[in-house]
Amino acid sequence: xxxxxxxxxxxxxxxxxxxxxxxxxxxxxxxxxxxxxxxxxxxxxxxxxxxxxxxxxxxxxxxxxxxxxxxxxxxxxxxxxxxxxxxxxxxxxxxxxxxxxxxxxxxxxxxxxxxxxxxxxxxxxxxxxxxxxxxxxxxxxxxxxxxxxxxxxxxxxxxxxxxxxxxxxxxxxxxxxxxxxxxxxxxxxxxxxxxxxxxxxxxxxxxxxxxxxxxxxxxxxxxxxxxxxxxxxxxxxxxxxxxxxxxxxxxxxxxxxxxxxxxxxxxxxxxxxxxxxxxxxxxxxxxxxxxxxxxxxxxxxxxxxxxxxxxxxxxxxxxxxxxxxxxxxxxxxxxxxxxxxxxxxxxxxxxxxxxxxxxxxxxxxxxxxxxxxxxxxxxxxxxxxxxxxxxxxxxxxxxxxxxxxxxxxxxxxxxxxxxxxxxxxxxxxx
Amino acid sequence: xxxxxxxxxxxxxxxxxxxxxxxxxxxxxxxxxxxxxxxxxxxxxxxxxxxxxxxxxxxxxxxxxxxxxxxxxxxxxxxxxxxxxxxxxxxxxxxxxxxxxxxxxxxxxxxxxxxxxxxxxxxxxxxxxxxxxxxxxxxxxxxxxxxxxxxxxxxxxxxxxxxxxxxxxxxxxxxxxxxxxxxxxxxxxxxxxxxxxxxxxxxxxxxxxxxxxxxxxxxxxxxxxxxxxxxxxxxxxxxxxxxxxxxxxxxxxxxxxxxxxxxxxxxxxxxxxxxxxxxxxxxxxxxxxxxxxxxxxxxxxxxxxxxxxxxxxxxxxxxxxxxxxxxxxxxxxxxxxxxxxxxxxxxxxxxxxxxxxxxxxxxxxxxxxxxxxxxxxxxxxxxxxxxxxxxxxxxxxxxxxxxxxxxxxxxxxxxxxxxxxxxxxxxxxx
Numbered sequence: 001x002x003x004x005x006x007x008x009x010x011x012x013x014x015x016x017x018x019x020x021x022x023x024x025x026x027x028x029x030x031x032x033x034x035x036x037x038x039x040x041x042x043x044x045x046x047x048x049x050x051x052x053x054x055x056x057x058x059x060x061x062x063x064x065x066x067x068x069x070x071x072x073x074x075x076x077x078x079x080x081x082x083x084x085x086x087x088x089x090x091x092x093x094x095x096x097x098x099x100x101x102x103x104x105x106x107x108x109x110x111x112x113x114x115x116x117x118x119x120x121x122x123x124x125x126x127x128x129x130x131x132x133x134x135x136x137x138x139x140x141x142x143x144x145x146x147x148x149x150x151x152x153x154x155x156x157x158x159x160x161x162x163x164x165x166x167x168x169x170x171x172x173x174x175x176x177x178x179x180x181x182x183x184x185x186x187x188x189x190x191x192x193x194x195x196x197x198x199x200x201x202x203x204x205x206x207x208x209x210x211x212x213x214x215x216x217x218x219x220x221x222x223x224x225x226x227x228x229x230x231x232x233x234x235x236x237x238x239x240x241x242x243x244x245x246x247x248x249x250x251x252x253x254x255x256x257x258x259x260x261x262x263x264x265x266x267x268x269x270x271x272x273x274x275x276x277x278x279x280x281x282x283x284x285x286x287x288x289x290x291x292x293x294x295x296x297x298x299x300x301x302x303x304x305x306x307x308x309x310x311x312x313x314x315x316x317x318x319x320x321x322x323x324x325x326x327x328x329x330x331x332x333x334x335x336x337x338x339x340x341x342x343x344x345x346x347x348x349x350x351x352x353x354x355x356x357x358x359x360x361x362x363x364x365x366x367x368x369x370x371x372x373x374x375x376x377x378x379x380x381x382x383x384x385x386x387x388x389x390x391x392x393x394x395x396x397x398x399x400x401x402x403x404x405x406x407x408x409x410x411x412x413x414x415x416x417x418x419x420x421x422x423x424x425x426x427x428x429x430x
Numbered sequence: 431x432x433x434x435x436x437x438x439x440x441x442x443x444x445x446x447x448x449x450x451x452x453x454x455x456x457x458x459x460x461x462x463x464x465x466x467x468x469x470x471x472x473x474x475x476x477x478x479x480x481x482x483x484x485x486x487x488x489x490x491x492x493x494x495x496x497x498x499x500x501x502x503x504x505x506x507x508x509x510x511x512x513x514x515x516x517x518x519x520x521x522x523x524x525x526x527x528x529x530x531x532x533x534x535x536x537x538x539x540x541x542x543x544x545x546x547x548x549x550x551x552x553x554x555x556x557x558x559x560x561x562x563x564x565x566x567x568x569x570x571x572x573x574x575x576x577x578x579x580x581x582x583x584x585x586x587x588x589x590x591x592x593x594x595x596x597x598x599x600x601x602x603x604x605x606x607x608x609x610x611x612x613x614x615x616x617x618x619x620x621x622x623x624x625x626x627x628x629x630x631x632x633x634x635x636x637x638x639x640x641x642x643x644x645x646x647x648x649x650x651x652x653x654x655x656x657x658x659x660x661x662x663x664x665x666x667x668x669x670x671x672x673x674x675x676x677x678x679x680x681x682x683x684x685x686x687x688x689x690x691x692x693x694x695x696x697x698x699x700x701x702x703x704x705x706x707x708x709x710x711x712x713x714x715x716x717x718x719x720x721x722x723x724x725x726x727x728x729x730x731x732x733x734x735x736x737x738x739x740x741x742x743x744x745x746x747x748x749x750x751x752x753x754x755x756x757x758x759x760x761x762x763x764x765x766x767x768x769x770x771x772x773x774x775x776x777x778x779x780x781x782x783x784x785x786x787x788x789x790x791x792x793x794x795x796x797x798x799x800x801x802x803x804x805x806x807x808x809x810x811x812x813x814x815x816x817x818x819x820x821x822x823x824x825x826x827x828x829x830x831x832x833x834x835x836x837x838x839x840x841x842x843x844x845x846x847x848x849x850x851x852x853x854x855x856x857x858x859x860x
Contacts, residue, residue, distance in 0.1 A: 028579075033764075136724060141567040145739070146738075147462040148455060148741035215462075290741070291735045292728070295726075297703060298721060299723065311578035312576065312578045315577050323757070325754075
């Protein structure tokens with residue numbers, strides 16, 4: 001049996017999980033895939049940190065070129081993360097005729113096409129299953145079997161940290177700050193959680209998905225992105241009363257010859273399959289013009305699930321090398337669509353107001369909304385919380401409207417004396 | 431761009447969906463997969479039936495050999511269904527050096543290894559994504575990316591007809607017979623529904639899945655199989671009170687060096703992702719030793735979803751032909767596991783008794799169960815329904831026990847004067 005030798009850049013969580021998965025299942029991989037995969041060098045700048053894995057110290061190297069220029073290494077596994085130096089290292093590996101497997105959504109979102117062109121020019125493979133959805137096989141189905149479909153819509157819960165936080169806030173009525181601290185202690189959230197809780201990680205993943213299913217090269221910075229830092233117990237409890245859960249959703253939808261997309265907290269009806277995706281789990285809900293609705297569900301936390309996805313790519317590359325077929329049309333170069341990019345499109349919205357607690361207010365608000373052709377699907381009123389200050393809470397779910405129109409209407413309402421404040425605006429997915 | 435020519439055997443529901451999917455998405459497939467696929471001949475024994483598709487009549491042939499022996503046809507799509515003559519036709523196609531794509535779980539469950547050996551000997555591909563889970567990409571992830579895992583357990587809702595019937599009975603309190611009739615009118619159930627409602631279709635699919643993930647060659651007839659014909663409103667309503675839904679589940683689980691498996695109706699807690707799989711949808715829940723829990727969800731009804739899976743296989747085969755890589759280790763021949771085959775293993779069970787309505791009965795029953803070391807997790811008693819006859823209903827959920835032990839205990843209880851009847855025994859999945 002042929003042994004494929006790989007070099008790994010970085011040995012953090014995912015790297016450790018990748019190494020453990022290979023060790024734990026090596027015999028099984030030989031039996032099923034018919035190849036043996038051996039990690040012969042690991043770039044490890046902190047070789048004295050104990051990763052809880054059994055690695056011969058001679059495998060660790062400090063100089064990346066010892067991996068990028070090693071003729072016996074056929075596959076480079078990039079698990080450093082971040083745009084640079086990861087992009088430069090991957091580019092060099094590809095130029096040196098090495099196949100690349102990566103989990104790096106940031107580098108792919110920024111430089112995916114450039115890296116794919118390099119892979120094509122050098123007749124090698126570039127694989128990135130682990131970049132979206134942790135252990136979920138989603139990139140592979142989208143870049144092969146599902147070419148049988150024109151994808152019409154994607155809805156994704158693709159960040160385990162924020163989904164864990166929202167789930168705990170919903171199920172246990174905990175505060176955002178307390179849950180974040182707990183998530184950090186459990187290792188579900190990083191010391192600096194901003195990349196997760198502000199939605200940037202999700203925007204990177206949506207950019208990768210959009211390039212695959214719509215053939216669009218969208219810089220993550222262009223995707224309207226809102227995190228979960230403003231979500232609070234009050235809105236979660238109203239959402240529950242409306243029969244919904246609040247999830248951080250990456251959404252992209254084909255509308256005629258354009259694509260609407262955004263990343264933001266969203267009310268999802270409890271009957272929707274995405275509403276059952278809890279804690280550190282992820283799910284990608286895909287609608288195709290032939291297959292209709294599909295959902296891919298799995299874990300996005302812990303070293304092993306993501307390591308499982310990296311090893312899955314390694315197996316595909318190794319089997320292809322063994323067949324002498326380790327080259328292909330790069331998924332990210334399949335086609336350039338002529339679809340127009342739109343940001344946040346028309347949606348239903350949940351809006352919570354604080355208003356003066358006196359008759360006639362609801363009528364005044366709805367007539368203003370009416371002038372913007374914004375219809376009210378449902379409404380709840382509560383005078384409890386701030387009765388002392390003579391205030392009432394009004395919560396609406398509006399029928400579908402454009403975000404800009406909604407914002408204009410809300411600006412006008414804020415200028416009214418009887419409107420104390422607009423507390424929250426959250427998208428509603430029906 | 432290269433055009434791959436295919437011949438199709440059979441033009442029923444799936445055949446029509448396959449043809450429509452190819453027509454509808456031909457340009458998209460060319461753009462993404464970089465190949466063109468053309469169905470040049472269709473075996474159609476009833477050419478005068480209108481399938482609602484635009485086919486040049488000259489494409490229809492009556493003689494299968496005109497397809498199996500046509501040198502310009504590189505791929506044969508088998509959509510006749512049933513073990514024979516489908517197996518013979520596929521075998522001939524493979525011997526003639528043609529790649530085969532099929533949706534035929536019955537033929538695969540019976541003859542999968544033989545057909546795979548023929549594919550290997552003739553250096554062609556055999557693909558069968560559409561054989562399990564309708565439009566869900568499940569075979570592909572299991573036979574590649576997920577080789578990175580040793581699969582520990584599979585739980586599947588893999589029959590749209592029975593899931594539609596159970597969903598309607600649960601949501602609308604309808605009777606089995608009424609829902610079956612409605613399903614037949616909607617085209618979700620066949621005129622002779624026995625293959626679906628008695629669980630044989632599910633057993634075939636479980637046999638295919640077990641051969642892929644456990645390397646076991648299990649004849650479907652050896653899988654303990656129970657359909658949904660005995661499920662009634664009473665048990666569904668008790669299941670609801672226990673916080674569960676009743677689903678027809680294909681289950682296979684590794685226990686040490688053996689595999690337990692069966693097909694039977696099962697109580698699933700509403701919090702389990704499988705509980706949200708309704709009507710004609712399917713889902714396969716897979717647990718791997720690295721990736722943990724995964725779920726693949728999608729539609730198993732209507733021509734297009736299953737056609738989408740067939741076309742997905744066609745795209746894979748066509749791309750491989752275009753790369754001159756259309757050969758591989760056949761998934762069904764990957765390895766022969768030394769796992770021991772067990773039938774139904776240890777599970778929790780729901781049991782409903784009709785008993786005399788007088789004190790002391792519960793004590794008598796639980797002491798008998800105790801002698802068989804069967805513990806009671808929860809119990810409900812109701813005297814309403816049959817008070818007139820002096821009878822009460824006792825419903826139990828037992829802790830995990832072997833089925834044979836349970837059956838012995840129930841035999842002994844049936845012999846007691848105060849036990850009128852054992853109305854139902856249903857597996858419980860926690």
